Amino acid sequence: MKFHDYLFDLPTYQAGKPLEEVMASYHIPPENIIKLGSNENPFGVAPSAKKAIIEYANLASVYPDDSYSDIKKSLANKYDVKSDNIIIGSGSDQIIEFCVHSICDSAKTILMAQYTFAMYEIYAKQCNANIIKTTSFFHDLDSMIDMYHRHKPDIIFICTPNNPLGEALKRVDLIEFLNKISTDCLVILDCAYMEYCAYKDNDFAIYPKDIVEFPNVIYLGTFSKIYGLGGMRIGYGIANDNIISLLHKLRPPFNVTTLSLRAANASLQDIDFISKTLQNNFTQMQRYYVFADEYGLEIIESYGNFVTFLLHDKLNSTTISSFLLKQGIVVRDLSSYGLNAMRITIGTPSQNDFLLSKMAGILISYKDSF
Amino acid sequence: MKFHDYLFDLPTYQAGKPLEEVMASYHIPPENIIKLGSNENPFGVAPSAKKAIIEYANLASVYPDDSYSDIKKSLANKYDVKSDNIIIGSGSDQIIEFCVHSICDSAKTILMAQYTFAMYEIYAKQCNANIIKTTSFFHDLDSMIDMYHRHKPDIIFICTPNNPLGEALKRVDLIEFLNKISTDCLVILDCAYMEYCAYKDNDFAIYPKDIVEFPNVIYLGTFSKIYGLGGMRIGYGIANDNIISLLHKLRPPFNVTTLSLRAANASLQDIDFISKTLQNNFTQMQRYYVFADEYGLEIIESYGNFVTFLLHDKLNSTTISSFLLKQGIVVRDLSSYGLNAMRITIGTPSQNDFLLSKMAGILISYKDSF
Secondary structure (H helix, E strand, O other): OOOOHHHHHOOOOOOOOOHHHHHHHOOOOHHHOEEOOOOOOOOOOOHHHHHHHHHOHHHHHOOOOOOOHHHHHHHHHHHOOOHHHEEEEOOHHHHHHHHHHHHOOOOOEEEEOOOOOOHHHHHHHHOOOEEEEOOOOOOOHHHHHHHHHHHOOOEEEEEOOOOOOOOOOOHHHHHHHHHOOOOOOEEEEEOOOHHHHHHHOHHHOOOHHHHOOOOOEEEEEEOOOOOOOHHHOOEEEEEOHHHHHHHHOOOOOOOOOHHHHHHHHHHHOOHHHHHHHHHHHHHHHHHHHHHHHHHOOEEEOOOOOEEEEEOOOOOOHHHHHHHHHHOOEEOEEHHHHOOOEEEEEOOOHHHHHHHHHHHHHHHHHHHHHO | OOOOHHHHHOOOOOOOOOHHHHHHHOOOOHHHOEEOOOOOOOOOOOHHHHHHHHHOHHHHHOOOOOOOHHHHHHHHHHHOOOHHHEEEEOOHHHHHHHHHHHHOOOOOEEEEOOOOOOHHHHHHHHOOOEEEEOOOOOOOHHHHHHHHHHHOOOEEEEEOOOOOOOOOOOHHHHHHHHHOOOOOOEEEEEOOOHHHHHHHOHHHOOOHHHHOOOOOEEEEEEOOOOOOOHHHOOEEEEEOHHHHHHHHOOOOOOOOOHHHHHHHHHHHOOHHHHHHHHHHHHHHHHHHHHHHHHHOOEEEOOOOOEEEEEOOOOOOHHHHHHHHHHOOEEOEEOHHHOOOEEEEEOOOHHHHHHHHHHHHHHHHHHHHHO
16 A cells, blocks of 8 residues: 555554553552643542533434534634634643544644644644754743744644643743744644642632634633543634634544533532642642652652653653553653653542552662662 | 745634534424434443543543553453554554654655545645545545556555445455555554454454554554443554554644543453444344335445435435434535445444434425425
């Protein structure tokens, strides 16, 4: 077959060993696994969403109402925008895919931060686009503007709060930046962790209502993080309706499950669950800062639901992650990002107790070998 | 933004009015709606799948095991192929998307039957590929070979049983056809309704085990039809592992929900449900043939879970579909395919009672106006 040549150079997806198999080989029962590697909500699914899934399980056989009008109405209401400003995706990931596929080919260029969500690059490579990255460690809008002027990219990715580092951008700075970008260039604001960020410091909140005013900017949100629906694959894009109507041309029918729509709509209303999640996150995050201080580890201040430890040369993120895995704790080793670092989701109090005690044990044992 | 020019010519997705809204305007309560327009399983979700959804509702917050090893093992076992021969999609639709996107651009051509699943053309247009169609009413392998030699397409689509007409191809004929196609050309066998077809007449059964022997052919199956999981968006492709590993490069991580994987695995084992579905389908289908005979309507013999009526000039498919809709019955008007025809999913006995009685009423009232 005449598959596109460039696809052969794309990193092949390697099906990782399922967690259950890994854990079984360490004799750890599934119920004892602590998943702090994927930034899921540590309190699990919102009670209202679980109720909706059970109540509507019968609808598993029925294709969703493909207009997605209910969830769009709820989001439009929440964000004070119109339903026409919204597109629903199989996770916000799929909206990234629509954006990249609608613009990119080998003549196009995307600009992104050096350390940010890995899928931006993968989707761009699927279309053989050129990829350029800033050299700054965190998102740096000045250096991004500089590269924008030099390289004239067709798409710029901004992730705030940024995954996997955790830093965020001030609203005033971001809006100033957006005003400097030509309408020829699509700016994708990935705001998967925005609820956490806005709670922590309102100066860092980005509002979709402001974003739809720009003809060339899209805001991405998700139900996978604070809303506790990582397994249900539902996210959204909010933008000027010209962008949204174009992206709809690439949306396959029925790209979200019937039960995901019901669960998402229910979770949006679950104020108590959201509030409990936010409070736990920042209270518990303090313990990680104190821990880092106590053990002389470098930790990045985070605006999301995770913290990232930057390890010094004598500690290796892959070794430590493997140690933790053997204790039943999953964290995200960032070696694949070219970093000697670990990203850890902020868990429940008892999960954090367990992780911090195990990590203390490892660090003490390592200390002896320095 | 520099969106691809050709996307602007793609038919814009129009969010249809949700069924509930349409029915409310006719004062029909949702529980009285009979959905025979989307070829869903009329018995709904398999009991085992419903049980799995409820049992694992807690997992809604957890990203799926992205290796999809459990469902791949089950399918490999069922079809006597290897897990490496299988890719899982958000419906078999998404596998079509991977295939088209991995090959097509404006220099590439796809060949398809004149009347077949509309999404083949839409995915090809997303990549600006050329589209050619046979002129025969049904799939005709001789005319397809003729066009293949004349146009040298890069992809050929074969849908057996065919949606929306219902005809199917004999295994021996299809294998002979596949042997005539160069390995440069990918042949996509869309077998979404194959379980029905194989039950009706084994000579028309296509086996994935035979297909993986071809280096350039892929078999597509789905959980949306006989397995009763239309709303859960899960399907699969089975092919030579070289094809599968290339397609995996385009598969986004977590493209299927955690609960869809559990439900699909459960439904695969639900022998009683499958058996009841198959028996009902072909027993009840007879009633449609008898009805067509009685009312002088042209009906196509079907190998799927639906029948298609070809209407004569004095009847209009859009008018009749609208009449039925007002009675609470949803069928598929095929006017968008350029046909004066209606596709009707075979329902439960009581659904068919209701539909046939209402249709009889309409036909009698029409007769007076001839």
